[in-house]
Amino acid sequence: MSDITLMIDNKQVQVKPGSTILEAARKAGVNIPTLCWHEDLGTPSVCRVCVVEIVGMRTLQPACSYLVAEGMKVRTNSPIVRKARKMAVELLLAHHPDDCLTCTRNLKCELQELAFELGIRDVRFARIQRGIPQDESSPSIIRDPDKCINCRRCLEVCQEVQGVAALSLVNRGFDTVVMPAYEAGLMDVVCVMCGQCSLVCPTGAIIERDDTAFVWEALADSSKHVIVQTAPAIRASLGEELGLPSGSIVTGKMVAALRQLGFDRVFDTDFAADLTIMEEGHELLERLNNGGVLPLITSCSPGWIKYAEHFYPQLLPNISTCKSPQQMFGALAKTYYAEKAGVDPADIFMVSIMPCTAKKFEIQRPEMKSSGYKDVDVVLTTRELGRMLREAGIEFANLQEEEFDDPLGISTGAGAIFGATGGVMEAALRTVYEVTTGKALTDENIEFHDVRGLEGVKEATVNINGKALNVAVSHGLGNAKKVLEQINSGDASWQFIEIMCCPGGCVGGGGQPIGTKMNTRAKRATALYELDRDMEFLLSHKNEAVQTLYKEFLDHPLSKRSHELLHTHYTIR
Secondary structure: OOOEEEEEOOEEEEEOOOOEHHHHHHHOOOOOOOOOOOOOOOOOOOOOOOEEEEOOOOOOEEOOOOEOOOOOEEEOOOHHHHHHHHHHHHHHHHOOOOOHHHOOOOOOOHHHHHHHHOOOOOOOOOOOOOOOOOEOOOOOEEEOHHHOOOOOHHHHHHHHHOOOOOOEEEOOHHHOEEEOHHHOOHHHOOOOOOOHHHHHOOOOOEEEOOOHHHHHHHHOOOOOEEEEEEOHHHHHOHHHHOOOOOOOOOHHHHHHHHHHHOOOEEEEHHHHHHHHHHHHHHHHHHHHHHOOOOOEEOOOOHHHHHHHHHHOHHHHHHEOOEOOHHHHHHHHHHHHHHHHHOOOHHHEEEEEEEOOOHHHHHOOOOOOOOOOOOOOOEEEEHHHHHHHHHHOOOOHHHOOOOOOOOOOOOOOHHHHHHHOOOHHHHHHHHHHHHHHHOOOOOOOOOOOHHHOOOOOEEEEEEEEOOEEEEEEEEEOHHHHHHHHHHHHHOOOOOOEEEEEOOOOHHHHOOOOOOOOOHHHHHHHHHHHHHHHHHOOOOOHHHOHHHHHHHHHHHOOOOOHHHHHHHEOOOOOO
8 A cells, every 4th residue: 555645734744544643743854842742652632732733624633543644734833732732731730730840750750851941930810729649558669649630651561561450540520630549558559569661651640669777877887888770771771761772781981970979889789680690590400400390480580470360370389489680689698798898787777779660679578588687788779870870960971981899799791691591591591491401602793683672572493402492472461461371271392481571571670761762761771782792701600600609509490499489488478
């Protein structure tokens, strides 16, 4: 079918049939403001901010959902359009709190930005607030219904992308608001704490719980030995939070910034990622060789774990008993590291910098105290760390690069790619292949491209000693459901599956910089794979610090001590 030709603000543009006016305008270089529309989601068409004038029609139409037609003439900047847009935004502002200066989303609020762009300097309507209390029941996410503009983005991502449906529309008319059914708190419903709702929310209606005060307090306490670990994805996203281009690798500057904040030791979660591969890879081999429950499913993502506990409890035996790298690291920090450093574990304050809001929930789980203490004391998201650095006045771009501290700062390329969907699988395949075959992977075959990319479900078959190992990778819980239903139906032939809760994997975590979209996820993932290629060692079992850990402390993978410190169990919810 031939392209459709239309005019937008006297500019001729050709687009594919089925395109919207918004898509055509973007191709023509014409900006049409939006609030409810999001490029990674559907088209709710409820805010009416994107209305345009179509010559020959009596009423304005929403550009985000109205389809183009041959010969159509569209005006996006006529007096009637500007008046309608201002009216729509003013009505939203009339029911919105005016605490912009103290709001977490100040300067990153789409409603605030749109009001400025439309030249709204006064609201002509009486301000009427809903007066609904904030929901602070979750350790991960805070909801402020008074700031909700009913754009439906959070509904779309929770229901359609993640398939959780923890949120819904409650009440009618002016009283309509998005919240859990029966106005329950997030802790009382099936919320998995993934935080994807906070990424797409245009205002401050859904935000991560801010735990920076606890970290500032610990840093100021001379009796505390404060250490920090940084997840693989953070080095590819923190730069965005501080004004650098998407996909910038800022590992060295990040380490320097954390030292400048006052942390006693700056370590790398990538070390624990390598350790996870040692434990999980051997767990896979044990199940394959001894008739264990298959397929084995990875356990790095706490949002995925909570989802399984709620929706697929029958598959809990399939999930690896390995803790996430974050929790493995915390357990070792308060045992192995404490012993080597001569520090009382009671004095260690363990901070994690994570791309994930569900990590805040994970550290509260009662199982995560195998060290004899709470394995991890505080989790900060990428956004929270950015706020701390700005508050401290650290000029991030001008910092000289520094190295992680030894021994828990040593890692491989395999640990780095954990942050991208398919990265855990690829890291595991590299180690399982070499351990099983006794053959070294070469530069030509060390990269497993079949498990890379942003396709929702990826499958691959790897030949190991003449036996086919069938694997699958999914990201986003909606895609995970497709995989899990195949297992339930008995149609699955996989032996090993990676599941990541968030779209794109950890690079797209719910604690990442506001404005995270699929194209930014792709840039961050690409950066991690480039980092992998530049590392001296690309295989987890070649990490000398991990090898030393086994010799000095753990003995061997799946040892009694390993099981005590590095493995866990799950809860039917």
